[in-house]
Amino acid sequence: MKKHAIIPIFIPHKGCPNDCVFCNQKKITAKQKPFEAEEIGKRIEAYLSTLKGRGLMIEVAFFGGSFTGIPMEEQREYLTVAKKYKDRGEIDKIHLSTRPDYINEEILNLLQEFTVDVIELGVQSFDPEVLRLSNRGHTKNVVYSSSDKILAYGFELGIQLMIGLPGDSYEKCMASVEETIKIGPSLARLYPTVILKDTKLFEQYQEGSYKPFSKEKMLRTTTDMYRKLQENNITILRVGLKSTDLISENGELISSTYHPAFRQLVQGEIAKEDLERQLLASLKGRYNKEKILKEKMENGASKPVVTFLCERTSFSNMIGNCRRNKNYFEKKYPQFSFRFKIDESLPAERYQLNIL
Structure with a gap:
């Protein structure tokens, strides 16, 4: 499978008159002035100068605002530039994000005319109270109808969800995931809520x-x-x-609500849970902590060695952010010696262990 490369085109707050409580687009996107059509071409050229010939799947992606909320003629201007590069075979896909309530047949016909491939919807939550308290300006029913239309037109669908908005809970977040799965997108993004200054939140x-x-x-x-x-x-x-999505100088965000490597925290947690489940299943009383320590004191028996294995790209997740998984296992299971090794025969994000 080809690796992806994104050429991002930011349209901060353009096309979105709504003021969600969490949003300050001037802080979320480092470029405050929207791109003009001629600037888009220059940006694509600049990226292609380093991306061509590397066997990548290249996408031009319009992010930062609600693309389909801007005037139709401006959408045409932007998409005309992107389509030119797609028609020449220099990019593979055109990708955009928008609000669920800015989707209709006229818009989808336009996007189809310009061979757009991927449409992401900023859904944030399916819970009515969370949507209301966040001042989203749409109901969950709009999400269902827009998603159905997007899929019926043959576009690839993405769903964006936020975690921890006003009125939110663990149960509501998991319910939003279940609704997302029912809709059947191929793509998703998860955004833990970050408190930005100059917002209602x-x-x-x-x-x-x-x-x-x-x-x-x-x-x-x-x-x-x-x-x-x-x-x-x-x-x-x-x-x-990403840290590059934020202007964090002068305390523009509440740092306690932001972590620059949150995905690694999540993937590291999954790795830890998968490995610990395998560890506990393999023990079945064979390596009783007190028994091992007693034997060690009595006859100098060495600790059993537990080797955790994964392929190269998952190794940092297995170790954990700032070695948190390594520290966790060594502290919780002192009766073992732990080793962390690479096994390229394993698929990505799959973890195994051996005990000797």
């Missing part, structure tokens, strides 16, 4: 009317959502905002 946080998820609850919830989507063959494009 920041004001609510200061007043005490909004309490963010704790770090532990956010990790637990996102991990379970990730695992559920993965089990249903939905590709998870992103977990959390």
Whole structure:
């Protein structure tokens, strides 16, 4: 399978008059002025100069705002540029994101005319209370109808969900995942809520009317959502905002609600849980902690060695962010010596162990 490369075109807040409580697009996208059509061509050329000839699946992706909310003629201008490169075979896909309530037949006909491939919907939640408290401006029924139309037109569908919005809970987040699975997108993004200054959410946080998820609850919830989507063959494009998506100078975000490597935290948690489940299943009383320590004191018997295995790209997840998994196992299971090794015969994000 080819690796993907994204050429991002940001259209900050353009096409979206709504003011969701969590949103300040000027802080989410580092480029504040929307691209003009001629700038798009220059940006694509700049990226292609380094991407061509590397065997990559290259996508031009319109992010940052609600693409289908901008005037139709402007959509045409942007898409004309992208389609030119697609027709020449220099890019493979055209990709955009928008709101669920900015989808209709006229828009889909236009996107089909310009051979758009992927449409992502910023759904955030399927819970009516969370949508209302977040000032989303649409109901969950709009999500269902827009998704049905997108799939019926033959586009690839992505669903974006947020975790920890006002009125949210673990149960509501998992219910949103279940609804996502029923719709049947091929792609998803998970965004733990980050409190940005100059937003309504920041004001609510200061007043005490909004309490963010704790770090532990956010990790637990996102991990379970990730695992559920993965089990249903939905590709998870992103977990959390990249540091480059934010302007963080001068304290523009509440740092306690943001982690720059949140996806690794989630994937590391999954690795830890999978390995611990295998470890406990393999023990079955053979390696009783007290028995091993007693034998060691009596006759100097060495500790059994547990070797954890994965392929190369999953190794950092197996170790865990800042070695948290390694530290976890060594502290919880002192009767063993742990080794972490690469086995290229294993598929990505699959973990095995051996005990000697």
